[in-house]
Amino acid sequence: MKAVGADASTTLFIDDRLENVEGARWAGLHAFLYDGRSGAAVLKSHLRKFGVLAPQ
Known part of the structure; x- marks a missing residue:
């Protein structure tokens, strides 16, 4: 994390x-288990929650 200046x-x-x-998670990151079975909508929801994707 330090090498790339990330918090x-x-x-x-x-x-x-x-x-x-x-x-x-133990290292303090927000972490999400995604195996593809829950579908793209679930992944997109998490990405929106963390501001990676714009809200709909």
Whole structure:
């Protein structure tokens, strides 16, 4: 995180492996488990929540 000047508390981490998501949360990141089965709408919702995508 330091190498790229990012702050863990404002970083969103998305992964399909629970252990990676748990590690990211432990490190202070916002993390979301996404394996593709829940559909694009769920992913878009999380991206909007964190300001990555504009609100609809």
